[in-house]
Amino acid sequence: MADPSSCEEAAVAERGLSARGARIAGRGQGLLDEGFALYVGDPFDGDRNPQGILNFGTSENKLCFDLIQERLTKPDMYYLEPHLLQYSDTQGVKSFREEIARFLTEYANAPTALDPENVIVMNGCCAVFATLSAVLCDPGDGYLIPTPYYGGINSKTWLYGEMQPVHVPLFSEVSNEGSRPFQLTIEKLETALHRAQEQDIRVRALILINPHNPLGDIYPAQLLKECLEFAHRYKLHVIMDEIYMLSVYDDTTFTSILSFDSLPDPNRTHFMWGFSKDFGMCGIRVGVLYTRNHEIRKAVNQLAMFHGCPGPVQHVLSQFLSDREWLNNVFFPTNKRRLKEAQNTLVDGLAELGIPVLKSSGGLYVWADFRKFLKSQTFEAEIDLWWKLLDEKLLISPGKAFCCYEPGWFRLVFSDSIDKICLCIKRLQQMLHNKMDNSIPDCSSPTEFEVAETVDEPSANYVNTAVDEVSEGYSNLKKIAVF
Numbered sequence: 001m002a003d004p005s006s007c008e009e010a011a012v013a014e015r016g017l018s019a020r021g022a023r024i025a026g027r028g029q030g031l032l033d034e035g036f037a038l039y040v041g042d043p044f045d046g047d048r049n050p051q052g053i054l055n056f057g058t059s060e061n062k063l064c065f066d067l068i069q070e071r072l073t074k075p076d077m078y079y080l081e082p083h084l085l086q087y088s089d090t091q092g093v094k095s096f097r098e099e100i101a102r103f104l105t106e107y108a109n110a111p112t113a114l115d116p117e118n119v120i121v122m123n124g125c126c127a128v129f130a131t132l133s134a135v136l137c138d139p140g141d142g143y144l145i146p147t148p149y150y151g152g153i154n155s156k157t158w159l160y161g162e163m164q165p166v167h168v169p170l171f172s173e174v175s176n177e178g179s180r181p182f183q184l185t186i187e188k189l190e191t192a193l194h195r196a197q198e199q200d201i202r203v204r205a206l207i208l209i210n211p212h213n214p215l216g217d218i219y220p221a222q223l224l225k226e227c228l229e230f231a232h233r234y235k236l237h238v239i240m241d242e243i244y245m246l247s248v249y250d251d252t253t254f255t256s257i258l259s260f261d262s263l264p265d266p267n268r269t270h271f272m273w274g275f276s277k278d279f280g281m282c283g284i285r286v287g288v289l290y291t292r293n294h295e296i297r298k299a300v301n302q303l304a305m306f307h308g309c310p311g312p313v314q315h316v317l318s319q320f321l322s323d324r325e326w327l328n329n330v331f332f333p334t335n336k337r338r339l340k341e342a343q344n345t346l347v348d349g350l351a352e353l354g355i356p357v358l359k360s361s362g363g364l365y366v367w368a369d370f371r372k373f374l375k376s377q378t379f380e381a382e383i384d385l386w387w388k389l390l391d392e393k394l395l396i397s398p399g400k401a402f403c404c405y406e407p408g409w410f411r412l413v414f415s416d417s418i419d420k421i422c423l424c425i426k427r428l429q430q431m432l433h434n435k436m437d438n439s440i441p442d443c444s445s446p447t448e449f450e451v452a453e454t455v456d457e458p459s460a461n462y463v464n465t466a467v468d469e470v471s472e473g474y475s476n477l478k479k480i481a482v483f
């Protein structure tokens, strides 16, 4: 029999790819990408394609286009100096970095002024993940990440860096009073780290997202400090993704790691933020890395050469950031109010259908519990439901796309018009209550719902284990109180 590796090499040679190219080409699309591709082929449009797919799966803020458009047409935006059309500092135009440093100092509540020299501007936070992972890790190294999490991180940390996620699985069941569903603890981080070490995986980093995607909750300051200390104990880098930092729509206090007076390990603590979510401009492709580590900046800057942002775009965004009057009196208050209104509308609509959601404070989405609509408590059933909703022309994101370990959770993005949210609820109603043969759940008690409970403590290996494999232990149903 032919050696499979030589067969693979022959196939690669045939296609003209390097082994790396073949690995990249062979990597499947994530579920989020797959759903988005379907949407792009048949997008809903109230006038031109009312039967098209409604996209409640992609995390985009569509609530403040009117404000941004108005601000963009002010004369200060129309400015072009020759240097904006020349090659610039790969780290980002100096005046833009200065503006970003001032902005983050103020909005992240930094105790002292942030240094523009520590800022690197790139074409989105995806690029920040890709470049950071390439310079922090060798192929096969791992990073700890609590699940569920924004699944896009998997490919961004793998395509250049070939890093692998080491999951820290979180579950909805509340173990004691005062804890909350999907609660992260240092003990869970320790367990995951030691399991990885037993498997000879060199863990190099801890990735945290705050406000969280997809949970929409916010890490308390104390837990953040403990996470930073944990990382310091094990010499792990901390990559802190705060891309939703200013999309907090209730009174919960958000603490940025930039606000701490001191960090346990400043040279291994890296912060990212961008314009995609808080400014509703994911199409403009600008993200920011803030790191005090000079060596890491030097290395990331080499790669930032491939991830630069156009000079005129940097100018336009500088104008946005510097207009504090508009930001504080118009943009952020309106954005917050509209986010809250949209979130309420979606949550109320879901409650009427008997779908509870995790209490959320930030981000553009809610984490909703569809478990009672699954034919069985498996990921096959979850994906089956996802396809059925797509047949109904509704795209939402299944928990599996976020490496959730409990089947039946979905993320729904609410940052869209009230009309579309109502249509989303209508399509859900049609699918879940009219077309499925499930019995309609009892909606009279929205503060209670069914939670899959482990029969035994899951013995599966959490490191690099397909989510389906660990789902098998979850078949017992138990009633718990709400979020």
Ligand SMILES: Cc1ncc(COP(=O)(O)O)c(C=O)c1O
Binding pocket: 059, 123, 124, 125, 126, 127, 150, 152, 209, 213, 241, 243, 274, 275, 276, 282, 286, 287
């Ligand atoms: C948590 C998180 N980080 C990073 C990104 C990517 O951001 P960008 O558009 O800046 O590449 C996203 C996009 O959804 C996200 O949700």
